[in-house]
Amino acid sequence: xxxxxxxxxxxxxxxxxxxxxxxxxxxxxxxxxxxxxxxxxxxxxxxxxxxxxxxxxxxxxxxxxxxxxxxxxxxxxxxxxxxxxxxxxxxxxxxxxxxxxxxxxxxxxxxxxxxxxxxxxxxxxxxxxxxxxxxxxxxxxxxxxxxxxxxxxxxxxxxxxxxxxxxxxxxxxxxxxxxxxxxxxxxxxxxxxxxxxxxxxxxxxxxxxx
Amino acid sequence: xxxxxxxxxxxxxxxxxxxxxxxxxxxxxxxxxxxxxxxxxxxxxxxxxxxxxxxxxxxxxxxxxxxxxxxxxxxxxxxxxxxxxxxxxxxxxxxxxxxxxxxxxxxxxxxxxxxxxxxxxxxxxxxxxxxxxxxxxxxxxxxxxxxxxxxxxxxxxxxxxxxxxxxxxxxxxxxxxxxxxxxxxxxxxxxxxxxxxxxxxxxxxxxxxxxxxxxxxxxxxxxxxxxxxxxxxxxxxxxxxxxxxxxxxxxxxxxxxxxxxxxxxxxxxxxxxxxxxxxxxxxxxxxxxxxxxxx
Numbered sequence: 001x002x003x004x005x006x007x008x009x010x011x012x013x014x015x016x017x018x019x020x021x022x023x024x025x026x027x028x029x030x031x032x033x034x035x036x037x038x039x040x041x042x043x044x045x046x047x048x049x050x051x052x053x054x055x056x057x058x059x060x061x062x063x064x065x066x067x068x069x070x071x072x073x074x075x076x077x078x079x080x081x082x083x084x085x086x087x088x089x090x091x092x093x094x095x096x097x098x099x100x101x102x103x104x105x106x107x108x109x110x111x112x113x114x115x116x117x118x119x120x121x122x123x124x125x126x127x128x129x130x131x132x133x134x135x136x137x138x139x140x141x142x143x144x145x146x147x148x149x150x151x152x153x154x155x156x157x158x159x160x161x162x163x164x165x166x167x168x169x170x171x172x173x174x175x176x177x178x179x180x181x182x183x184x185x186x187x188x189x190x191x192x193x194x195x196x197x198x199x200x201x202x203x204x205x206x207x208x209x210x
Numbered sequence: 211x212x213x214x215x216x217x218x219x220x221x222x223x224x225x226x227x228x229x230x231x232x233x234x235x236x237x238x239x240x241x242x243x244x245x246x247x248x249x250x251x252x253x254x255x256x257x258x259x260x261x262x263x264x265x266x267x268x269x270x271x272x273x274x275x276x277x278x279x280x281x282x283x284x285x286x287x288x289x290x291x292x293x294x295x296x297x298x299x300x301x302x303x304x305x306x307x308x309x310x311x312x313x314x315x316x317x318x319x320x321x322x323x324x325x326x327x328x329x330x331x332x333x334x335x336x337x338x339x340x341x342x343x344x345x346x347x348x349x350x351x352x353x354x355x356x357x358x359x360x361x362x363x364x365x366x367x368x369x370x371x372x373x374x375x376x377x378x379x380x381x382x383x384x385x386x387x388x389x390x391x392x393x394x395x396x397x398x399x400x401x402x403x404x405x406x407x408x409x410x411x412x413x414x415x416x417x418x419x420x421x422x423x424x425x426x427x428x429x430x431x432x433x434x435x436x437x438x439x440x441x442x443x444x445x446x447x448x449x450x451x452x453x454x455x456x457x458x459x460x461x462x463x464x465x466x467x468x469x470x471x472x473x474x475x476x477x478x479x480x481x482x483x484x485x486x487x488x489x490x491x492x493x494x495x496x497x498x499x500x501x502x503x504x505x
Contacts, residue, residue, distance in 0.1 A: 138489070139487050142483050142487055153478065
């Protein structure tokens with residue numbers, strides 16, 4: 001009987017942990033949307049709690065401050081995007097095709113989940129004082145950067161991209177994509193962002209190839 | 211107790227391992243455990259002509275130098291035939307140095323024909339199966355004198371030497387040259403050294419150091435009991451590895467700034483994740499001189 005009770009107790013505990021993880025992710029996703037849409041400083045913890053229909057106090061049980069939440073969000077977006085690029089890295093296709101797929105994934109995300117990219121451009125890069133303590137350099141975006149590094153390393157090793165300093169290649173690739181998404185966010189692109197995938201991936205490949 | 215008979219036989223060699231062994235502080239004490247049949251530089255009971263005539267006996271064969279099946283002669287005799295004769299006769303074969311073990315430096319002269327005794331680079335040679343039961347690999351260019359004394363004394367005492375898949379003693383080659391390096395803090399935080407001979411910085415990122423993926427105990431069993439290459443500020447050349455010598459030994463091969471070869475057993479993804487974090491944190495102490503000679 002005792003054993004049965006223990007099992008039941010453990011089962012219950014697991015359920016609570018799962019529930020907490022789900023709640024945590026829903027806070028991240030809601031905050032991500034609000035921060036991206038209204039800006040970091042204009043969004044308050046009560047705004048996020050209200051949108052989620054939870055109490056401010058309960059939200060603080062998950063994230064001790066708005067800054068902590070902001071750092072967790074950048075880690076989350078970096079992991080999501082990194083996982084997409086990891087899938088591409090593991091494909092048995094040429095570097096040229098991988099560039100196409102990375103551009104496609106990035107622009108599709110900008111269209112379908114614009115908050116993911118907007119957060120990076122308009123919150124992470126624009127509020128450095130929030131991220132300086134704990135998210136220095138690449139700490140909070142390593143999930144994404146690591147996959148880009150692996151892409152470049154494989155491409156040079158296979159002889160398709162020219163060997164050069166990482167940042168000169170990285171700047172060309174991601175600066176270009178970030179710039180396009182920024183223009184999309186400003187609503188100045190005359191065409192749908194997906195229209196640009198082919199030309200942009202070709203431009204990147206030709207700029208970086210051997 | 212009868213002392214084991216020790217025969218030191220050379221093939222294509224620069225004599226570097228024999229010279230290195232002379233540096234052992236207990237050289238004569240170690241030799242006293244053996245009946246020295248022949249050694250190229252020591253006045254021994256039997257001269258080279260007797261050895262080449264296949265008229266001596268041996269229990270332990272120390273082989274130095276790369277192996278060539280045909281065309282490397284001493285006094286008109288094929289050395290490979292002499293080696294194979296004593297390899298058959300002996301109880302233990304110690305391939306001493308990277309040349310005898312994998313082919314090493316001399317293999318570069320004729321990669322098709324020159325190899326190690328039982329290995330050709332990373333591959334097993336056709337002699338491997340025949341001699342595997344008595345084979346001990348001791349790669350290094352040259353070997354550390356204490357690596358050889360460890361093996362010889364273990365054999366003299368009839369103790370078991372645990373070997374890895376390439377027959378290297380695990381006690382000596384189970385760790386990498388990186389283990390024990392005094393620059394490990396700089397490696398952890400990814401701080402480069404800017405040139406050779408400095409006390410500060412790690413040599414892995416720019417200067418070609420192969421310590422993190424080279425098997426050997428150079429930073430555990432110090433050279434001349436004092437130091438090592440990496441401690442002194444020059445890169446490890448990976449001289450114990452079957453791929454030695456690699457090209458451009460003073461420069462780290464990188465792909466877009468990322469080291470092409472990873473520390474032993476570490477995946478690139480794991481390495482890059484840690485590197486990205488470590489590089490993002492600036493620690494003041496690692497940007498400073500360890501000893502301020504101007505103060």
